[in-house]
Amino acid sequence: MKKKINPIDEQQFYDFFAKNSDLPENYYDFFKDSINNAKSFSIGPYFWFITNNTKMRTERTSENIGQFTPYSKEEWINSDTDFFINLFHPNDRHHIMAAFVFSATLRLQLLREGKTKIRFNYYGRMIDRNGGYRWILLQSPLQIIHNFEIKASLVVVYDLSHFIIQNHPLLSIIDFTDNEVQYFKHIDQGLHKIDTKKPNITNREKDILRLMAQGFNSPEIAEKLFISYNTVENHKSNLRKKTNTKTSAELIAYTMNHSLLVL
Structure with a gap:
């Protein structure tokens, strides 16, 4: 059966992710190891930021973040949801928001089923420091989840402008438990599944x-x-x-x- 993800607006996005409870002051420490290890896994230039869903604000960023968008680190800190979404190309924004909500819902569903080895890759066109748009790969490799609610996220954005690759999927979902990869080639296309074994890479x-x-x-x-x-x-x-x-x-x-x- 084909599945579709319908675009959503900013209010729907906010309503889904916003949480009322508080986070401890030292919650940043939860992400330290992943941030320190990011360079070892990098596929190119990247930046990161941490979002607090109890405030729907960006609270920490990498020092180099001003190299990748028209905004300085100071402008990023305490920025809201609209700030982040408006970084994407106007034609991509509502689709990207829908992909985030869809994948977050699926992640929580899979967690209830005991599946933790799931990876979500998001692709979109994000503004660069010169005002143009280039392809990026976005991941949220680590999240603080309590009572099946996402309280905070580490977001890593990889700059793909040095690649010449056509037909990026909007969203790919990798289930390492069942060796399955699912792609959404376009937001309004049906789900395309590929059964695959992760290759043994030395x-x-x-x-x-x-x-x-x-x-x-x-x-x-x-x-x-x-x-x-x-x-x-x-x-x-x-x-x-x-x-x-x-x-x-x-x-x-x-x-x-x-x-x-x-x-």
Whole structure:
């Protein structure tokens, strides 16, 4: 049966996520390890921020956040829901909000079923510091959930402007428990399921993937990892076989959609 996610407005988004209870003052500490580890999993330039759903405000950000949007860190702090949503392209905003609500509802449902190894990737066009729009990958890898309510979230946004990849899905859902990936190619399209086993990627192959995703070519990767050019090419060939992809662009798209590197 086909499923659809209907666009929603700002008030519906706010009503879903806003919570009345309080958070402890030191709740930021809950996210420290994930923030410190973010660089190790990065597929390119990124920034992060922490939202407090009891106030519907952004309360912490990375120091570099002013490099990625037209707004300074000071403008981000204590910003509201509208501030965040208006960062997206006007044609994407209502769809992105609907994807957030849909995935949050699904996450809580799966938690009740005992499934915790779920990953959600969101794709959209977000404004850059020069006022243009580029594709981003957004994840909320860690959330404070109490009584099946999302109280606070760490949000990591990866800049995908250095990729030349067509047809980004709006939302991909990865269930590592059942080895299943679900894509929403468009917000009003039916759900497209793909049964897949997560490929066995070695640590060296992850090093190769990470540098590829950051835009380095084979000679540069060889120099950074102190290995030969042919060794890099062999690793790339093995990765394409494992992921059933034909080009580097397809390999990087697979890497993002299946969360092989990101948090």
